[in-house]
Amino acid sequence: DLTSVRQGDTDQQLPENPERNTRYTNVFGSEGFSSGKHSWEVEVGDHPSWGVGLVKESVDRKGELYVSPKYGIWCLVNDDGKYTNGGGQTLSVKKSLQRIRVQLDYDRGEVSFYDPENMSHIYTHRDTFTEKLFPHFHVGKAADAKTSDLKISKSEVSLLFLDKLTLK
Numbered sequence: 001d002l003t004s005v006r007q008g009d010t011d012q013q014l015p016e017n018p019e020r021n022t023r024y025t026n027v028f029g030s031e032g033f034s035s036g037k038h039s040w041e042v043e044v045g046d047h048p049s050w051g052v053g054l055v056k057e058s059v060d061r062k063g064e065l066y067v068s069p070k071y072g073i074w075c076l077v078n079d080d081g082k083y084t085n086g087g088g089q090t091l092s093v094k095k096s097l098q099r100i101r102v103q104l105d106y107d108r109g110e111v112s113f114y115d116p117e118n119m120s121h122i123y124t125h126r127d128t129f130t131e132k133l134f135p136h137f138h139v140g141k142a143a144d145a146k147t148s149d150l151k152i153s154k155s156e157v158s159l160l161f162l163d164k165l166t167l168k
Helices: none
Strands: 004-007 028-029 038-041 049-056 075-081 080-086 098-107 110-116 120-126 135-140 149-155 166-167
Touching: 049 098, 049 110, 075 120, 075 135
Parallel strands: none
Antiparallel strands: 004 149, 004 166, 028 135, 038 098, 038 149, 049 075, 049 135, 075 080, 098 110, 110 120
16 A cells, blocks of 8 residues: 555565665655645654655665765654664654654745654754655664554655565
């Protein structure tokens, strides 16, 4: 149904596609935004390694992909309970996040992240957007977590398949 993503154990042999990231386990939304307000929620559960946010259309999909606004990726990242803004800044989060609400206000140049359980604000990236932005999802190994999939909900965002990931 193109609303969930997980990292598989083996690389898949996929046809070459200019939109496919061939080096990292990233998935981009299939439709982008160049104006207006948009939001969606991602269920992350107890998954230990993930990143959710937005990526600019012209990001390098074949080489290094640095999760940083400097390189056109505006994300909230979790690495085993350490939350960062994708630019290296550690974020103070009171409890382990189970769901993330991503809100884009393209015209104001803001990407905000919230805990939808109580709508507490986590972080806002501010920038000047000059090209189309796509939802961005990174998922690491689930290890012993009960949650192996990241699930997108409350959204019309669907995923574009990009290597080493299994969509359901």
